[in-house]
Amino acid sequence: MQRRWQRCCCSYRYRYVSIYQCLAIGAMLARQPTREGEVPLLVCVLAGNSVTSTIVLSCLNTADARHLRCLQPAVCAVVAGVPWCDLGTHVVDAARWRAGFPAAVGVQLTNRAANGLLLASKPAVAALDGVKVLVLEECAEATTDELLLRLPVPVPTSLDTLNVRDCRNLTGDARFTHLTVLTSLNCSEMKVVSKRTGGLPPSLQVLDISSVHELRRGASLGRLRQLRVLRANGSKLDTRTLASLPPCLEELHAAHCDSLTPAASFAHLTALRLLDVSATAVEDASLATLPPSLVSLNARRCENLTSTATLPHPNAAATGRERHSHWGRAGG
Amino acid sequence: MLQLLDVSDTAIGDALVASLPATLVELRLVPVPGPVHCGGVTRCAPLDHVRALRVLYCTNTELASAALVVCCERGCVVLAASVLGSHTKPVFSVAAVGDGWLASGDCDGTVQMWDATRGGEATAVLEGYYGIVRALAPLPDGRRLAVGVMASDMNGGAIVVWDTRVVPPTRCDTICSAERERSDQSGSGCRVREREWS
Numbered sequence: 146m147q148r149r150w151q152r153c154c155c156s157y158r159y160r161y162v163s164i165y166q167c168l169a170i171g172a173m174l175a176r177q178p179t180r181e182g183e184v185p186l187l188v189c190v191l192a193g194n195s196v197t198s199t200i201v202l203s204c205l206n207t208a209d210a211r212h213l214r215c216l217q218p219a220v221c222a223v224v225a226g227v228p229w230c231d232l233g234t235h236v237v238d239a240a241r242w243r244a245g246f247p248a249a250v251g252v253q254l255t256n257r258a259a260n261g262l263l264l265a266s267k268p269a270v271a272a273l274d275g276v277k278v279l280v281l282e283e284c285a286e287a288t289t290d291e292l293l294l295r296l297p298v299p300v301p302t303s304l305d306t307l308n309v310r311d312c313r314n315l316t317g318d319a320r321f322t323h324l325t326v327l328t329s330l331n332c333s334e335m336k337v338v339s340k341r342t343g344g345l346p347p348s349l350q351v352l353d354i355s356s357v358h359e360l361r362r363g364a365s366l367g368r369l370r371q372l373r374v375l376r377a378n379g380s381k382l383d384t385r386t387l388a389s390l391p392p393c394l395e396e397l398h399a400a401h402c403d404s405l406t407p408a409a410s411f412a413h414l415t416a417l418r419l420l421d422v423s424a425t426a427v428e429d430a431s432l433a434t435l436p437p438s439l440v441s442l443n444a445r446r447c448e449n450l451t452s453t454a455t456l457p458h459p460n461a462a463a464t465g466r467e468r469h470s471h472w473g474r475a476g477g
Numbered sequence: 478m479l480q481l482l483d484v485s486d487t488a489i490g491d492a493l494v495a496s497l498p499a500t501l502v503e504l505r506l507v508p509v510p511g512p513v514h515c516g517g518v519t520r521c522a523p524l525d526h527v528r529a530l531r532v533l534y535c536t537n538t539e540l541a542s543a544a545l546v547v548c549c550e551r552g553c554v555v556l557a558a559s560v561l562g563s564h565t566k567p568v569f570s571v572a573a574v575g576d577g578w579l580a581s582g583d584c585d586g587t588v589q590m591w592d593a594t595r596g597g598e599a600t601a602v603l604e605g606y607y608g609i610v611r612a613l614a615p616l617p618d619g620r621r622l623a624v625g626v627m628a629s630d631m632n633g634g635a636i637v638v639w640d641t642r643v644v645p646p647t648r649c650d651t652i653c654s655a656e657r658e659r660s661d662q663s664g665s666g667c668r669v670r671e672r673e674w675s
Binding site: 423432437439440441442443444445446447448450451452453454455456457458 | 479480481483490495497498505517
């Protein structure tokens with residue numbers, strides 16, 4: 146049922162913007178005081194049919210839902226069944242949040258809510274059951290290595306996306322490997338991967354280590370065999386770390402990475418589609434290693450590029466790819 | 478295949494432009510004040526093989542002149558956010574007027590005349606439009622140039638014909654206008670400013 150809701154919401158979200166606007170006005174009208182006996186417009190719409198109510202709900206967030214619940218018991222039941230993933234609302238009390246949105250799958254916690262988890266408060270722990278998206282960047286104080294390990298039992302096997310950006314109390318010893326289905330992790334502007342990268346789960350597909358200034362020299366990300374997107378702008382990503390990236394990588398954001406040397410090679414990233422190496426030390430030879438799969442290249446302010454720089458010829462690149470795959474076979 | 482390339486503020490030269498794939502859709506060569514600013518790209522940089530190019534961000538006048546010729550030959554390439562000569566706004570339309578002369582129109586309603594063989598400064602500026610110059614079309618007589626202007630609010634527009642062989646260029650006719658009031662306004666305010674027209 147939840148999946149059907151999500152699918153409906155996604156399919157309508159971008160197609161009917163004008164309808165959204167109309168219905169948003171309807172939502173506004175619903176909050177207006179009505180004459181005695183008059184049914185609020187939004188209730189009429191919600192009661193109309195499942196398609197219109199899906200459209201209405203998909204353009205609202207949990208803050209709107211609070212008002213919706215006051216309208217009518219039937220609306221309250223509908224709201225309870227929506228898999229809300231509203232990350233714009235900061236949740237102070239996880240237990241009350243879960244009571245209001247039993248089917249919600251995404252939450253942004255505040256320090257107070259995170260403290261409840263740290264104290265192993267039963268209601269707070271139970272509230273995170275079924276959560277797939279968890280944002281902790283607003284509770285930098287409470288987010289510690291211990292909190293990560295104490296995440297309630299169902300969470301490690303359901304959590305898909307975790308954001309711990311700028312959580313300065315997380316140390317280089319923090320581990321994420323128990324989050325077995327985690328595919329997206331934002332640990333930018335912090336120390337988590339400064340000491341070692343072994344704490345990252347191999348299931349990761351999207352990793353953000355932007356502005357990690359203490360990334361260990363030559364740190365390997367080779368364990369992340371499914372990594373598709375690496376955001377490392379302004380980090381200490383160096384040429385050895387670059388060489389360790391898996392060939393399935395599709396996006397690499399490495400702007401202002403001052404540890405990238407002129408010897409940086411991208412030839413092994415055979416699925417790379419987007420590359421941002423602006424303001425780095427890459428030079429003409431690096432351009433020659435670009436894979437033929439590349440669609441977008443940002444080499445702005447690369448001061449080592451000279452007037453003799455050229456892009457690899459498509460045919461030459463194809464030959465290079467064949468050679469690379471041949472080496473792969475030979476190596477295997 | 479590569480579709481978007483940004484090599485602004487680098488010292489790349491004609492060699493890189495020559496190696497661009499035919500699939501490239503957008504090229505950015507936007508320098509900022511400083512010691513390095515795409516200084517290696519000259520007007521000889523070959524762009525005609527980049528068949529898919531639709532957006533060119535460029536403030537290098539030499540390359541811009543060459544690009545204009547390419548644009549005219551295809552008639553469909555859009556030069557966006559390009560500052561050519563004294564254009565201060567993005568160029569939206571380009572046309573070959575004849576005898577090596579080019580016309581370029583920007584989103585500020587200004588049309589400039591160029592000698593493509595020389596490049597550099599525009600030699601005549603046709604001003605007075607209130608909108609975006611979306612289309613420039615030389616008429617078959619080789620003398621006149623039709624200028625299609627769309628209102629900034631996209632609620633109307635006009636097609637105005639200029640005689641480009643007289644000095645200075647003069648306005649001949651308004652073929653049609655989608656909004657009378659706006660057209661009248663632009664007509665009364667229209668003026669031609671001569672710049673070394675020869």
